[in-house]
Amino acid sequence: MTTIREAVFGLLRRHGMTTVFGNPGSNELLFLKDFPSEFRYILGLHEGAVMAMADGYAQASGQSPLVSLHSAAGTGSSMGVLPNTVYAKSPVVVLSGQQVRDTVGQDVMVSSQEAALLPRPLSKWSTEPLGAGDVLRSLAQAIHIANLAPKGPTHVSVPYDDWEREAGENADFTVGRAVADATALADRHLDEITASLDAASHPVLVLGPEVDATHANDDAVRLAERLAAPVWVAPSPARCPFPTTHPLFQGVLPANVVGIAQLLSRHDAVLVVGAPVFRYHHQHPGRYLADGSRLIHISNDPSEVARAPFGDAYLAPIDDALARLAGNVQARDASPPPRSERAAGIDRANRMHPDTVFRAISDLAPEDAIHVVESTSTAESFWSNVAMRHQGSFYSAAAGGLGFGLPAAVGVQLAQPERRVVAEIGDGSANFGLVGLWTAARYRIPVTFVVLRNDTYGALVSFGRRLSATGLPGFELPDIDFVQLANGYGVAAESVCTEARLRESLTKAFAGDEPVLIEAHTYYE
């Protein structure tokens, strides 16, 4: 007889889901029993870190990992990070362990009373099958839903006495199914968008994370070059869709209405691809776009196209749309607009400006290094200083929820063992996912963690100024010793205060093949 557990492992194998991130409890042991040797289980010491590792892995590999969590408590602990997974459109499949089916009604220890409901607002789909006979099909459904556009996390709760039951005579049908997504922009829509772009005098591109997620970066470059159009990255980027070294690259749009409208004001056609229109953050109201400007939006997400407050939208796969538009629009000749330069920040005694840190990393890391960034007040400095040329070079918390960056870097490195991963993390942010260091040490995952230690929640200081909120309590973070913390989790670490020492430490870290943490003393002004 084939048990449900055996059939589910067959299903996971069929979908290449042989990496399982988890933190187990009693409800999960019969699922993990006789764990097949071709699968790997990556243990995280807190479910927030488990989820962030899985999210990073999913984004960097394009494959779904399975996340195994313990009942309500484990699922609940993961939920601080889940908003990022939703907004990153990351196809993570979560399996949470439920108590024995017949006992859940009695509310026995570690049962989850509303298991399907618990993560529902933070997942694309969540269920608890009504009987053991529907466990395999429900998990298959979770995998397919997670991977159909727009991708996103799904959740299934399974009572643990189900695993040893018989899978039934139809299991092979469920395991063997293939589900294909829609793949093409409609021809009529291609012609409409092409005509609008060809008729424009000054088109501009605004690119979002889905360009990188669908590996359409090279086609974005071709389209920009054909149109001779400057390229902006959509606000609060979670990925890097366009080479920052390209002459047409302009930078990242600010996350407010007036700032965007001003920067795009000289363009009569604004083509937004693979991003929401727009994910504003700072309240600065005004007209969305200058008069005479028209916005065209291409997204693979029905919710995104429906909720945008302006612009004409087309629902289409991003990679196909960009490839065909690049081949269709008329080529033009225009010299790239000049990029506004920022003056580099100046170091102080024993405190570096963040520019110094990012410049050193950019100079010394391999040219195809991957950056996983959660350093909130230094975004502008990062984008001005770090060169990124390839697909999959940048990941950041897609919903701004701290606790993603440090463990996500571990997952990204697992997914991309041939490339070096650098995690640039603020000293405040680092604490939300610090236990990820233990996983890096335990499995010898060679991430270079750079903690920018400015001893404060810098972003909140600047937000406070913006909102004229004076008399705020408790933003200082003195006396956190990241060298000792890293050593405690088994990661070698150094503290540096000057550019020369930082460069030495980075050179050593990139020459080695172990995880390393560098505590870089910086300042916030």
Ligand code: TPP
């Ligand atoms: N809790 C979560 C889970 N996510 C958040 N985004 C916040 C709280 C609010 N928050 C936004 S930025 C920030 C906080 C607490 C400070 C981060 O400080 P740090 O990592 O030191 O970076 P800095 O701003 O100093 O560059």
